Amino acid sequence: MSRVPETDAIEMTPVAGPVKGSIRPPGSKSITNRALICAALAEGSSTLRGALESEDTQVMIAALKQLGIGVEVSDRGRTLRVNGCGGKIPAKAAELFVANSGTSMRFLTAMATIGQGVYKLDGIARMRERPIGDLVDSLRQLGVQLEAAGANHCPPVVVNAAGLPGGVTSIRGDVSSQFLSGLLMAAPYAQQSITLNVSGTLVSIPYVDMTIKVMESFGGQATAAPDHSRIEVSNAKRYRGLDYAIEPDASAASYFFAGAAITGGRVTVEGLSRKSLQGDVEFCDCLAQMGASVEYGPDSITVQGSKLHGIDVDMNGISDTVQTLSVVALFAEGPTRMRNVAHIRHKETDRIGATACELRKLGANANEYDDGLEVIPGPLHGAAIDTYNDHRMAMSFALAGLRIPGVTIRDRACTSKTYPDYFEDLARLIAGA
Numbered sequence: 342m343s344r345v346p347e348t349d350a351i352e353m354t355p356v357a358g359p360v361k362g363s364i365r366p367p368g369s370k371s372i373t374n375r376a377l378i379c380a381a382l383a384e385g386s387s388t389l390r391g392a393l394e395s396e397d398t399q400v401m402i403a404a405l406k407q408l409g410i411g412v413e414v415s416d417r418g419r420t421l422r423v424n425g426c427g428g429k430i431p432a433k434a435a436e437l438f439v440a441n442s443g444t445s446m447r448f449l450t451a452m453a454t455i456g457q458g459v460y461k462l463d464g465i466a467r468m469r470e471r472p473i474g475d476l477v478d479s480l481r482q483l484g485v486q487l488e489a490a491g492a493n494h495c496p497p498v499v500v501n502a503a504g505l506p507g508g509v510t511s512i513r514g515d516v517s518s519q520f521l522s523g524l525l526m527a528a529p530y531a532q533q534s535i536t537l538n539v540s541g542t543l544v545s546i547p548y549v550d551m552t553i554k555v556m557e558s559f560g561g562q563a564t565a566a567p568d569h570s571r572i573e574v575s576n577a578k579r580y581r582g583l584d585y586a587i588e589p590d591a592s593a594a595s596y597f598f599a600g601a602a603i604t605g606g607r608v609t610v611e612g613l614s615r616k617s618l619q620g621d622v623e624f625c626d627c628l629a630q631m632g633a634s635v636e637y638g639p640d641s642i643t644v645q646g647s648k649l650h651g652i653d654v655d656m657n658g659i660s661d662t663v664q665t666l667s668v669v670a671l672f673a674e675g676p677t678r679m680r681n682v683a684h685i686r687h688k689e690t691d692r693i694g695a696t697a698c699e700l701r702k703l704g705a706n707a708n709e710y711d712d713g714l715e716v717i718p719g720p721l722h723g724a725a726i727d728t729y730n731d732h733r734m735a736m737s738f739a740l741a742g743l744r745i746p747g748v749t750i751r752d753r754a755c756t757s758k759t760y761p762d763y764f765e766d767l768a769r770l771i772a773g774a
């Protein structure tokens with residue numbers, strides 16, 4: 342891999358042989374930002390270990406500090422000491438900037454309703470196009486005064502908070518599960534217990550289950566119907582400060598598993614298992630269906646690559662790995678169809694359109710559907726890949742360059758959203774270091 346001078350592009354070098362080694366990716370973004378919210382609201386102080394240090398967690402920490410919560414960062418960002426406010430947000434006004442962090446925008450909007458004052462939340466231009474209206478509507482039904490002041494009910498959000506009254510609310514689940522997760526984590530601090538009635542087909546269900554588990558670790562309680570159509574949160578069970586260990590990021594791990602799969606290599610990711618809180622470990626099931634072998638240890642997952650064939654798969658629950666699987670599909674025999682992920686058009690970019698466009702640049706055929714895409718492998722060749730300010734475009738298309746000569750990834754720095762050292766870690770794994 343070499344930097345292209347004067348630009349922030351990186352030219353990938355095809356690997357000489359199978360990728361073999363083991364790696365522990367940085368902490369989970371989703372768990373770090375959930376643990377930060379619960380620790381911030383808790384009674385007493387918490388220590389979060391194995392946290393992710395990246396843009397998405399830095400904006401969350403900065404916002405919590407502006408709300409008056411003490412957060413001390415040590416061990417190169419991996420250890421966070423949080424002084425919980427016991428549900429009493431100290432700041433009476435704040436303007437929070439969350440860049441393009443969906444979790445921070447949605448979780449902090451719900452948390453701010455517990456405060457007493459005016460809180461404004463905003464982000465970069467793309468954040469002003471990402472939906473939040475369904476969360477705003479749901480919080481209004483609970484008696485909160487707030488508005489999504491941007492075009493099409495998007496951020497900036499202004500919360501005129503006088504506490505969260507609570508009660509029964511309906512919330513749409515078919516655009517982003519983060520609306521539910523944000524509301525659930527704030528709910529123990531409502532004046533009445535909260536019942537959420539979920540309308541539409543809930544997307545990204547494993548993230549809602551993760552939210553409930555993190556809440557439970559901190560002493561909260563949320564009870565979901567088996568089909569997640571209704572979730573009840575008690576306001577009698579509030580969070581207590583905790584020493585909390587964060588798993589490595591399973592979505593980040595998908596790139597290393599994929600690297601093994603497409604090079605006939607063998608990669609072990611440490612710190613993950615079948616029992617992970619993160620649904621994205623199920624990306625390995627897709628690789629297994631394609632022909633790779635997967636071994637689950639008590640604290641590691643190993644993928645061994647072999648001849649791959651295309652699959653037809655519903656990725657609703659693991660949609661952050663659609664781009665990874667799309668690149669794997671380039672090296673499989675026969676087409677791969679990824680379904681039921683219409684919601685990924687609302688992420689850092691329209692991920693269905695962007696992925697299809699860049700796959701075609703490499704020589705593949707890609708068919709775009711409302712709900713996903715189909716990758717039909719073809720004779721492949723190098724190309725300069727645009728990354729759309731989307732970390733997952735950069736991280737997944739870099740893998741194509743492990744097999745195809747002449748792949749350049751533009752704007753490598755966009756990985757800083759969740760994985761600032763991605764290219765260094767990938768190079769180290771390839772080198773067997």
Ligand SMILES: O=C(O)C1=C[C@@H](OP(=O)(O)O)[C@@H](O)[C@H](O)C1
Nearest residue numbers: 371444517518519522545548661
């Ligand atoms: O709750 C979370 O931590 C996340 C939920 C998912 O979003 P959606 O629910 O919008 O699909 C996922 O894409 C995102 O990276 C993290």
Ligand SMILES: C=C(OP(=O)(O)O)C(=O)O
Nearest residue numbers: 441442443444661688689
């Ligand atoms: C969609 C993502 O992030 P978020 O929604 O938290 O911005 C992601 O990390 O792929």
